[in-house]
Amino acid sequence: MYRKDSTGWIKHVDFILLDLICLQVAFVLAYALSGYGAHPYRLILYRNMAVFMEVADLVVLFAMGTLKNVLKREYYKDFVVTAQHGVILGACLVLYLFMLQEGHEYSRLALILNIVIYILLTYLVRELWKHLLRKEMEDGENRSLLLVVSADVVSAVVESMKEHNYARYKIAGIAVIDKEMTGKYINGVKVVANMENAAEYVCKEWIDEVLIVTSGVVPYPKELIEQFTETGVTVHLNLAKVQSVPGKKQLVEKVGDYTVL
Template identity: 45%
Template sequence: MYKKSVQGWLKHLDFMILDVVCLWISFTLAFNMRHGSLDVLANSLYRDMMWSLALMDIVVIFFFDSLKNVLKRGFYQEFVMTVKQTCLITLCSVFYLFTFKEAENYSRLVLGYTAALYLLLSYVLRCLWKNCLRKYFGGAEKRSLLIVTVSDIVDTVIDNIKNKNYGDYFVTGVCILDKKAKGRVIDGVTVVADEDDLVEYVCREWVDEVFINIPESEPYPAELLDKFIEMGVVVHMKLAKSQNLLGKKQFVEHLGTYTVLTTSINSVSRRQIILKRMMDIAGGLAGCIITGILCIFVGPAIYIQSPGPIFFKQTRVGKNGKMFQMYKFRSMYMDAEERKAELMKENRVQDGMMFKLDFDPRIIGSKKLPDGTIKKGVGNFIRDWSLDEFPQFLNVLKGVSGIIEPTEKKLDFTGFSLA
């Protein structure tokens, strides 16, 4: 599932809101400097102007594309664009005042002060917000990107993606198709796979997306592309090395300075992502409240029969191989993992890919009586009623997992084929 980037002026709605707020603050301060009051709304002329300024700002951003590539602009480029934005809004203000014949009643000092304060405030806050986005918000949503290329251009490709992806991706590794270089480090990025074991690596490790950049003289890797798509991995193919795949979602986008054709099984819009996250938060909050209530009853029952933590933590493999910590109510004794080796001979699953017992003595309170009957304990009760799963709502609330998603696999789960 590919999260399609927001297109158009709504892509930077946060910067637009920030810009309007800066303009209002500048206007209020300018009014105070001229009239000695912060109560702009008390004066009908300035109150109308305040709302008009917000509309002017949005119109200028929309028609002049002022926020295009805002995250990619340097300090000088940002300053030039802010000056342009300030001049356009000032001209719109003058036009508004003359059109509605309010120029004589409106203070020219307020107009000048507003422009100067807005230029300074907007420029500083834009730079600070961009830095904040990269530093504090970029890491949480970074996607793991694997680069697939050839030896002649590998250095250029790595440098471009690392320095021009603007915090969207974490480069997990590189694969060189025409050379055995596994283990080599290029510009801080490790060659993690060769052509022979590339599919195996993508299947086993955390890889959200793959970027393929190969010269036109090289054959098109159609088989690789098909396997990646089957695994649910998003593929970015540098144009003009592309292919039309029936039944798959394809978009032309930018990755670094490259124009790429992005292919995935399906895609979701920003609106759909927000709606799903709202559902997860609502469900996560409800689940965490229920978990807290269950702790009052389940916690003491676990601790009395098996002293120790009432929660069990385990590393699981989630979407595209990304690992996270999963939490459950502990339903087994503290030495359950150590005793597993002793019980392997009783495993009902012969291939060893899963571990199932008719009677598991590791479950808290579970006993086998002399007559062969099995007495169930608190651990069985927790499992039978799936109460052990409720602490997972914490991960739903954190955004690590969702209410509706594929089952997370254990690290030792290998019971599937790449064929």
């Protein structure tokens, strides 16, 4: 089976939904803490604001790239990004009220509290969700992955997997398809097979999935791919042809576009 990871905003749809929910919760709490009760939606001005802020939040999310690398960000960096997002969103809400010329009818305290609560709430929820996702990834660590690579990119692929494996798989070994390197170690991972016996190795050992990565210099091993699929193992194929590998970063980006679970 060949799979390509979701790209763009769709892969963070869970974070987007949580963000929108936090924004509405902050909206209601801010209204209540301002002393107006718990039903801001009964007033048309506030009801329209509730709709507008959701749309504005989506626009700011995409325009700023707020969720880019969200799973990899540390606590401080994530708080800074969340705070920046909240401030820009607040500016959009102020501009909206100014354009309506109804700002004098909207509680300034409610507006300020809305943004403050939103920043704090969405940050806490986002960190909690990231913790749960990472825990789920760790629970899948017993799945074994065989790296099938060409010799010209083997070092970069192994290092990339170690840095971006997301704790979901145990790297069972490496199969180099264009050079005899069996028995050698690449960045601490043993080369366990070559082109001729890679499929046999998958059959004999407990391998759950296979990731195949080559550069443009070495073609993909079609026969080997067919052999892998016949064994029932899941095959992840890096479809991006790397013409050259001038640096580690380029390969990491290429591999990251595809299913490196």
